[in-house]
Amino acid sequence: MAAKRAVRGATLNTGSARFNLPTREEDGDWLDDRETLDGAPPRLRTTVTVETPRTIITRNQSPDIGFDRSINPYRGCEHGCIYCFARPTHAFHDLSPGLDFESKLFAKPIAADLLRAELxxxxxxxxxxxxxxxxxxxxxIESDWRITRACIEVLAETDHPLTITTKSDRVTRDLDLLAPMAAKGLVAVAMSITTLDPAIAMTLEPRAPAPARPLAAVKRLSEAGIPTYVSIAPVIPAITDHEIEHILEKAADGGARAAFFMPVRLPHEVAPLFRAWLDEHFPDRAGKVMATIRSMRGGRDNDPEFHSRFRGQGAFGDLLRTRFTIACRKYGLNIERISVRRDLFRPPRGPQGDLFG
Known part of the structure; x- marks a missing residue:
């Protein structure tokens, strides 16, 4: 059954039962369609609120995550990926993990200044x-706010290592910063490619770049000397799992050196949002999809346990890993371990530059 066109990712805008938040009415995707039919461009109904945090580096001690610090210049994401495991974080702002998450965004314009202070x-x-x-x-919104770029400018100045994961070819606009850093061994980029099917992408991640664009970004990044991964995350059974080998082949053709994958995760409010999305766009296979997901998650919609949460259990989880491993071997991926240097770091210059340094 063909997927229906989506203007936003979530079909619901309910509050969080975990925090006793109220249900919110949808503000109407039909408005986008109506304005298009009237010959006018759709209204941009996304809003951005300025956030002024006290620190910008987030620390974690999770035993199954390969980094201990991260920077998130924005909260919420306009890409609207229905499977996004970050959706529940919007409940902390008294907002819905549904449509609010992808239309009511937060930006941190002082991020680069905070980063400089912390370094x-x-x-x-x-x-x-x-x-x-x-x-x-x-x-x-990075096109206008340029917060990510400002942070990278600080890291480039100080020769500080970084990694980037993104779905957007917009990352190539920062090649002037990233390529020199890559020449020093300071950066690696993971392009997230979930599907190569435009019809599926149109509902699965409706405001993310079309699949051909992140593939093109893999090629541009690789040609610029930047070690590039491809992240197939998530893999959704009966919807995108058949594409694993094709994505890896295309990624390798574009110069990717490594890849990883993750079965779909449905923590907290993501599960009902995902179920509603299935009912709307893939009603013919919704039951099969959820049954297969539960078979990989110990009979639950989601497995929150460290280590197993990223792998998937059971026969289907084993099959995905086997297919992925064989395809990576076939296309020459994951032969070498990509790492970034941390021995070149020098603290930021103060207001007087190097005069007294």
């Missing part, structure tokens, strides 16, 4: 800072 602290120990671990650092 200047005595005894700071440099380890790779990960961008794109929660919401996409190159979502559409």
């Amino acid at each position: 200047s602290k005595p005894g700071y120990i440099p380890l790779p800072i990960a961008f794109g671990t929660n919401t996409d650092p190159y979502q559409p």
Whole structure:
């Protein structure tokens, strides 16, 4: 059954039962369609609120995550990926993990100043800072706010290592910063490619770049000397799992050096949003999709346990890993381990530059 066109990712805008938040009415995707039919461009109904945090580096101690610090220039994400595991974080703002998450965004314009201050602290120990671990650092509002770029400028100045995960080819606009850093071994980029089917992408991640564009970005990044991964995350059974080998082949053709994948995760409010999305766009296979997901998650919609949450259990989880491993071997991926250097770091210059340094 063909997927229906979507203007936003979520079909619901309910509050969070975990925090006793109220249900919110949808503000109407039909408005986009109506204005298009009237010959006018759709209204941009996304709003951005300025956030002024006290720190910008987030620390984590999760035993199954390969980094201990990250930067998220934005909260919420206009890409609207229905499966996004970050959606529940919007409930902390008394907002819905549904449509609010993808239309009511937060930006942190002082991020670069905060980063400079944190890197200047005595005894700071440099380890790779990960961008794109929660919401996409190159979502559409980055074109105007340029917060991600400002942070990278600080990291480039100080020779600080970083990694980036994104769905957007907008990352290539920062090649002037990233390529020189890559020449020093300071950066690696993971392009997230979930599907190569435009019809599926149109509902699965409706405001993310079309699949051909992140593939083209893999090629541009690789040609610029930047070590590039491809992230197939998530893999959705009966909807995108048949594409694993094709994505890896195309990624390798574009110069990707490594890849990883993750079965779909449905924590907290993501599960009912995902179910509603299935009922709307893939009613013919909704039951099969959820049954297969539960078979990989110990009979639940989601497995929150460390280590197993990223792998998937059971026969289907084993099959995905086997297919992925065989395809990577066939296309020459994951032969070498990509790492970034942390021995070149120097603290930021103060207001007087190097005069007294």
